[in-house]
Amino acid sequence: MGFFSSIVSKVKAGLEKTREVFVSGLRSLLTGRRLDDKTIDEIQSRLLAADVGPVTTNRLVDQIRADFRAGRIDSGDQVLTYLKAEMKALWPAQDRALRRGTDKPTVILITGVNGAGKTTSISKLAKMLQSQGNKVLLGACDTFRAGAVRQLEIWGERLGIEVVKGQQGGDPAAVAFDACQAAKARGVDVLILDTAGRLQTQDPLMRQLTKIRAVASKQIPGAPHEVLLVLDATAGQNALRQAEEFDRAIAGVASEGPRGEAPGVTGIFLAKLDGTAKGGIVVAIRDTTKIPVKFIGVGETPDDVQPFDPETFVEAMFAE
Ligand SMILES: Nc1nc2c(ncn2[C@@H]2O[C@H](COP(=O)(O)OP(=O)(O)OP(=O)(O)O)[C@@H](O)[C@H]2O)c(=O)[nH]1
Numbered sequence: 301m302g303f304f305s306s307i308v309s310k311v312k313a314g315l316e317k318t319r320e321v322f323v324s325g326l327r328s329l330l331t332g333r334r335l336d337d338k339t340i341d342e343i344q345s346r347l348l349a350a351d352v353g354p355v356t357t358n359r360l361v362d363q364i365r366a367d368f369r370a371g372r373i374d375s376g377d378q379v380l381t382y383l384k385a386e387m388k389a390l391w392p393a394q395d396r397a398l399r400r401g402t403d404k405p406t407v408i409l410i411t412g413v414n415g416a417g418k419t420t421s422i423s424k425l426a427k428m429l430q431s432q433g434n435k436v437l438l439g440a441c442d443t444f445r446a447g448a449v450r451q452l453e454i455w456g457e458r459l460g461i462e463v464v465k466g467q468q469g470g471d472p473a474a475v476a477f478d479a480c481q482a483a484k485a486r487g488v489d490v491l492i493l494d495t496a497g498r499l500q501t502q503d504p505l506m507r508q509l510t511k512i513r514a515v516a517s518k519q520i521p522g523a524p525h526e527v528l529l530v531l532d533a534t535a536g537q538n539a540l541r542q543a544e545e546f547d548r549a550i551a552g553v554a555s556e557g558p559r560g561e562a563p564g565v566t567g568i569f570l571a572k573l574d575g576t577a578k579g580g581i582v583v584a585i586r587d588t589t590k591i592p593v594k595f596i597g598v599g600e601t602p603d604d605v606q607p608f609d610p611e612t613f614v615e616a617m618f619a620e
């Protein structure tokens with residue numbers, strides 16, 4: 301199997317639930333059928349049910365309705381072709397590549413709520429970067445949850461990657477400091493910092509995150525080069541609210557205050573896509589935030605990761 305077809309089949313497997321519930325439903329609704337107003341309403345509910353989000357759903361459906369009334373389209377198959385093309389076009393030449401520092405090390409800060417999939421996603425990124433020839437180091441800044449450091453260490457041992465850690469209950473910013481020092485001293489290419497799962501409404505925890513960010517930027521110019529927010533795809537619309545809250549907190553602005561110049565979240569790692577029928581959330585994220593989805597997680601092992609690619613994603617979503 302070629303490299304590209306193996307990627308497609310992996311993303312395809314990861315999107316199985318979305319395809320079963322959403323696209324297969326759309327397919328049977330539309331294939332070989334003539335269009336009518338009732339069918340167009342049904343398309344709308346299915347897009348909403350897959351968490352495509354109201355903005356994009358309404359835009360797509362309004363266009364379909366207008367084309368139908370003007371006699372430009374009359375078959376369900378034309379709608380399928382239209383939806384696929386429109387979805388692929390949602391992500392223009394937006395920067396989906398991982399940001400790198402001009403000098404070593406590049407620092408990636410990983411954030412997200414409890415259980416979103418941060419630590420697992422770190423194992424995926426670490427393995428991917430390692431296989432691309434990078435020397436990787438991990439920093440266990442989740443000093444909050446019992447067992448969190450050990451969890452990261454286990455991944456480190458499996459992948460042959462060192463982990464910088466501190467005391468359980470200690471200051472996460474101090475661990476970030478030590479990790480940055482170690483990364484510089486050891487000529488590491490990429491340092492990935494794990495952080496505690498936290499509720500975005502918990503102010504003290506958000507402040508901790510901004511402190512880690514400040515420590516990193518003081519130690520290494522431009523750091524953190526990438527702030528990846530891990531979102532749980534099964535959380536649906538909740539994930540969107542998290543994206544907005546974290547973006548503001550990282551940028552260091554009050555939740556209702558004006559958005560400053562400081563960059564917030566620079567990318568999204570969308571985990572657990574394999575566990576949801578709501579793969580359309582990728583579209584909703586695009587709708588409501590300007591933050592690019594950079595990676596998707598489609599399983600629990602370090603190999604279950606793909607860089608997000610709209611073409612592959614939409615093809616997988618609509619595959620037979
Ligand atoms: N199916 C599936 N499960 C995933 C994926 N990513 C993570 N998980 C699972 O989600 C659960 C939580 O993952 P963690 O990586 O521990 O999440 P976390 O955000 O680090 O959690 P805390 O440290 O407690 O905040 C684990 O059971 C993972 O195996 C994914 O892409 N697909």
Ligand SMILES: [Mg+2]
Binds near residue numbers: 420448494495497
């Ligand atoms: Mg964790």
